[in-house]
Amino acid sequence: xxxxxxxxxxxxxxxxxxxxxxxxxxxxxxxxxxxxxxxxxxxxxxxxxxxxxxxxxxxxxxxxxxxxxxxxxxxxxxxxxxxxxxxxxxxxxxxxxxxxxxxxxxxxxxxxxxxxxxxxxxxxxxxxxxxxxxx
DNA sequence: GCCAACGTTGGC
DNA sequence: GCCAACGTTGGC
Numbered sequence: 001x002x003x004x005x006x007x008x009x010x011x012x013x014x015x016x017x018x019x020x021x022x023x024x025x026x027x028x029x030x031x032x033x034x035x036x037x038x039x040x041x042x043x044x045x046x047x048x049x050x051x052x053x054x055x056x057x058x059x060x061x062x063x064x065x066x067x068x069x070x071x072x073x074x075x076x077x078x079x080x081x082x083x084x085x086x087x088x089x090x091x092x093x094x095x096x097x098x099x100x101x102x103x104x105x106x107x108x109x110x111x112x113x114x115x116x117x118x119x120x121x122x123x124x125x126x127x128x129x130x131x132x133x134x135x
Numbered sequence: 136g137c138c139a140a141c142g143t144t145g146g147c
Numbered sequence: 148g149c150c151a152a153c154g155t156t157g158g159c
Binding site: 007009031052053056096114115117 | 158
Binding site for chain 1: 139140141142
């Protein structure tokens with residue numbers, strides 16, 4: 001099983017909305033690297049749900065429930081999305097500042113490529129963030 | 136609101 | 148195919 005991190009601006013799509021809605025298509029990704037990451041996702045993979053811009057923190061964990069398929073919001077038909085479902089919230093949100101300040105996490109893809117909206121998380125990083133999040 | 140990083144577009 | 152111009156993302 002692999003681990004990921006998906007970003008969303010809470011103004012546009014927040015964790016609360018995800019919880020309320022249950023399963024949603026993660027549409028709107030228009031970056032090839034991010035799209036490639038989604039193509040690598042398998043059903044059952046887990047992803048941190050990160051609030052960008054406002055909050056700048058990891059607030060919950062989502063599960064991948066459907067692998068990459070065409071994104072209906074993409075008129076060119078080139079991009080894909082996966083379906084995700086809210087799994088559980090972190091007891092304590094893990095902030096970007098915390099991640100940057102932690103030597104175990106400072107080299108995460110999230111930090112190295114700040115503009116990449118779907119990025120991979122290593123097993124060690126996943127475990128450490130879960131611990132910081134009180135899980 | 137500013138700016139750095141980076142992706143995309145279009146002229147050549 | 149190169150590269151300058153421009154647009155977007157996202158942290159601060």
